[in-house]
Amino acid sequence: MASTWFGENELRIVLLGVAGSGKSKTANLLLGPKDSFNFEPRSMRSIAKYSYRYQKALKIVDSPGLFGFREININQELDECLNLSKPGPHMFIVCVPMDRITDQTSKAVKKYVKYFGEDIYDFMIIAFTLIDQWELDNEELELVPDFEAYLEKLPANMKHLLQRCENRYCKINNRKTGDESTKLANQVIGKIIAIITILMAGFAPFKQSVPGNEIRMVLIGKTGTGKSKTGNSIIGDKRNQFPFGCNANSITFLCSWKTTVRFGKKLDVVDTPGVFDTHRANFEVQKEIARCIALTTPGPHALLYCAKMGRFTQEDIDTVEHFVKYFGEELLNYTIVVFTQVDQWELDEEEKGEGPNTVEQYIKDLPDNLRRFIDRIENRYVFVNNRLQGRQQEDMVRKLIKNVETLILTRNNKCYTNANYEKTEKILEEETEKNQLSRDEVKNSSSFFLIIYKMIEFVEHIIRLFF
Incomplete structure (x- = not known):
C-alpha cells in the first residue's frame, strides 16, 4: 500500500525559491533553535537538517536559491533534494519575498514544473516571506498594511500561481523569536498537515521516488x-x-x-x-x-x-x-x-x-x-x-x-x-x-x-x- 505520512513519524519538507527569498530563515523557523541552516553566504548546495518537533521527526531540505550571483546546476540540485527527502517530500514550500515580487519567482516555478511536472502543484504551498519588511514599508508610506489588498494587487502570473496551488499560502515573519516564533512555526506545520489530510496525500511521487x-x-x-x-x-x-x-x-x-x-x-x-x-x-x-x-x-x-x-x-x-x-x-x-x-x-x-x-x-x-x-x-x-x-x-x-x-x-x-x-x-x-x-x-x-x-x-x- 502507498506510504502515507500519518502512518509514519516523519514529515519531509523541501524549501524552494529564488536567491534571497528567505528559504533558509524559513527552514530555521520550522526547525527550531537546536539546529539551523547557514544563510550567509548563500548556499550553493541542497542540504537537509533534522529536528523532532510537533510530535514528528521533521526533515527540512533547503535548496539553493535560483538566479543568484552564481549559476547552479538546477537538475542536479533538484535530484539531490529528492535524494535527501526519500522516499519523497510531503510538501514543497515556495518562498516569495513580499517586498519584491518579480518575474523571477514565476520563472523559478516554471523551472520546477519542467523538472517535476504539473503534479508539483498538488504538493505546493506559497510562503510569503519578509512580511516584517513589507509592514515597515507600509508604515513609512503612512499606509495601513492590508494583506487582502496586497493579494488583490499581485501580478497576473502570481495570481495564476496561487490558483494552481488552490490558494494554499502562509505568511512568514522570520524576525520573530521565542514563543512568537514557536507559535508561527506551529501554525505553518499545522497548515501543512491539514493540507495533506484533506488531500488524503502521501508523499510526492516524483522522479526519484520509489x-x-x-x-x-x-x-x-x-x-x-x-x-x-x-x-x-x-x-x-x-x-x-x-x-x-x-x-x-x-x-x-x-x-x-x-x-x-x-x-x-x-x-x-x-x-x-x-x-x-x-x-x-x-x-x-x-x-x-x-x-x-x-x-x-x-x-x-x-x-x-x-x-x-x-x-x-x-x-x-x-x-x-x-x-x-x-x-x-x-x-x-x-x-x-x-x-x-x-x-x-x-x-x-x-x-x-x-x-x-x-x-x-x-x-x-x-x-x-x-x-x-x-x-x-x-x-x-x-x-x-x-x-x-x-x-x-x-x-x-x-x-x-x-x-x-x-x-x-x-x-x-x-x-x-x-x-x-x-x-x-x-x-x-x-x-x-x-x-x-x-x-x-x-x-x-x-x-x-x-x-x-x-x-x-x-x-x-x-x-x-x-x-
Whole structure:
C-alpha cells in the first residue's frame, strides 16, 4: 500500500525559491533553535537538517536559491533534494519575498514544473516571506498594511500561481523569536498537515521516488464494456485520456498506459482494449503481455475486470480465464469486477416497470456460475457510472481506489508478481541507472519494451522445448 505520512513519524519538507527569498530563515523557523541552516553566504548546495518537533521527526531540505550571483546546476540540485527527502517530500514550500515580487519567482516555478511536472502543484504551498519588511514599508508610506489588498494587487502570473496551488499560502515573519516564533512555526506545520489530510496525500511521487507510493491497475474486459472510459474516470484529466468509441482505431488493440497523481497517490493505469479477446493470435497476445508487464512492473496491485451491468455472462468469465492463462491463477487474488453503465441499467429497470431493484439484489440474483466466480474472487466488485462529472465522479473514483487499497492491505501490501515481473524489474533498475532516466521514462520507451519482449519470448521458447 502507498506510504502515507500519518502512518509514519516523519514529515519531509523541501524549501524552494529564488536567491534571497528567505528559504533558509524559513527552514530555521520550522526547525527550531537546536539546529539551523547557514544563510550567509548563500548556499550553493541542497542540504537537509533534522529536528523532532510537533510530535514528528521533521526533515527540512533547503535548496539553493535560483538566479543568484552564481549559476547552479538546477537538475542536479533538484535530484539531490529528492535524494535527501526519500522516499519523497510531503510538501514543497515556495518562498516569495513580499517586498519584491518579480518575474523571477514565476520563472523559478516554471523551472520546477519542467523538472517535476504539473503534479508539483498538488504538493505546493506559497510562503510569503519578509512580511516584517513589507509592514515597515507600509508604515513609512503612512499606509495601513492590508494583506487582502496586497493579494488583490499581485501580478497576473502570481495570481495564476496561487490558483494552481488552490490558494494554499502562509505568511512568514522570520524576525520573530521565542514563543512568537514557536507559535508561527506551529501554525505553518499545522497548515501543512491539514493540507495533506484533506488531500488524503502521501508523499510526492516524483522522479526519484520509489514505487511504494504507486497504485498500478490493469483494465481488462470484452470490447465495449467501458474499460477505456473507466480508465479515463480514474485518470480524471480530459487532456490525458484513453481513446474510446469512435475515437478508437487500430491502436486500441495495443496496451496503453496513463499515469496521474490523484488523492495523493501516483495512479498508473494500463488499458487493454481488444488485446485479450479470445480470437486473437497467440503471438499477438504474447507481444501485448510483454507490453503490459513492461508498463506495470514490478507488478499490478489490481486487475480491474470491466463488465456491463445487466450483461455479465459466462463469456466475461471466459475472458478473465483467458487473461489468467497467461499470467497465472494467483492473479485472481488481485481481481476486482467493475460493473459499468450502472446508469443505463437503472433506466432499463425502470422501463421494465417491475419496481425498484438495487445493485445488492442484482448480485444476489446472478446465475450460479457467475455467483461462484464472484465468491471465488472474495466478493470484490464495485459499480461505476462513467457519465458522472466533477465531485460525483471524484467520489466514485475515490471509492474505487479505496477498494483497491483494501485489496492491497489484504495481500500484505504486496502487488501481484511472477518470474517475468521479477526479471523485468531487475532490467528496469539497470536501465534507469544506466541511462539516468526516471522509471516512467524507461517503462514508456520502445527500447525497454523490446528488451522485455525478447526476454519473455526466450523464456516461452525454453518452456516449449523442455515441457
